[in-house]
Amino acid sequence: MSEALGFETHPTALPGCVELRLPRSKDARGGFIKLFHQGAFAELGLETTLTEAFCTTSRRDVIRGLHFQRPPHAHAKLVVCLDGAVQDVALDLRRNAPTYGGHAVVELSAEAGNALYLPAGLAHGFCVRSDAATVLYLTGTVHAPESDAGIAWDSAGIAWATEAPILSERDRHHPVLADFDSPFRFPEGT
Numbered sequence: 001m002s003e004a005l006g007f008e009t010h011p012t013a014l015p016g017c018v019e020l021r022l023p024r025s026k027d028a029r030g031g032f033i034k035l036f037h038q039g040a041f042a043e044l045g046l047e048t049t050l051t052e053a054f055c056t057t058s059r060r061d062v063i064r065g066l067h068f069q070r071p072p073h074a075h076a077k078l079v080v081c082l083d084g085a086v087q088d089v090a091l092d093l094r095r096n097a098p099t100y101g102g103h104a105v106v107e108l109s110a111e112a113g114n115a116l117y118l119p120a121g122l123a124h125g126f127c128v129r130s131d132a133a134t135v136l137y138l139t140g141t142v143h144a145p146e147s148d149a150g151i152a153w154d155s156a157g158i159a160w161a162t163e164a165p166i167l168s169e170r171d172r173h174h175p176v177l178a179d180f181d182s183p184f185r186f187p188e189g190t
């Protein structure tokens, strides 16, 4: 575990991919949670240039993913569950990584106040475990539709937490991991 300004990183099964426990507090009004601090991220060796933020809402059993951006628009990603709970998954696509094709699973929830940080070269997806979930992303490069890509959610040996997944049309048609010609290298990520 490493710590900077109340941000704690905890390792996952994939090198460079960490669970972050976020600084937070509560008082009579409600709660406070900090998602990003440039100095703390620098100290922890995480990407400090986060250029775009977006948010999704999803209902129970929704699976989104497994998504990534290809070079030259590959990026690190910070994923936070602001409401509800999700089974969050990172898939290693970095050639020569000891964990290539392997994945990490972290339960993210508003209650736990945690986040998943994925370096470039990993695909990301999640499955909603609560009635609804709000997921916020911060990314190291802006959305580049021509580089936005995916791996089939059911091709990487992930034990998803639903037997009745709800998927987007796009997410039904990604290539399977076994056919994927990865542009990513380890340890650089891009």
Ligand SMILES: Cc1cn([C@H]2C[C@H](O)[C@@H](COP(=O)(O)OP(=O)(O)O[C@H]3O[C@@H](C)C(=O)[C@@H](O)[C@H]3O)O2)c(=O)[nH]c1=O
Binding pocket: 054, 056, 064, 065, 066, 067, 068, 124, 125, 126, 137, 142, 143, 168, 170
């Ligand atoms: C990802 C993204 C999508 N869009 C647009 C494209 C499309 O019209 C609409 C919905 O896009 P999608 O169906 O790809 O959204 P979604 O399936 O929610 O995509 C997200 O999935 C999770 C798992 C991630 O990791 C995210 O980075 C992102 O890829 O939003 C943006 O404008 N900016 C963005 O950054």
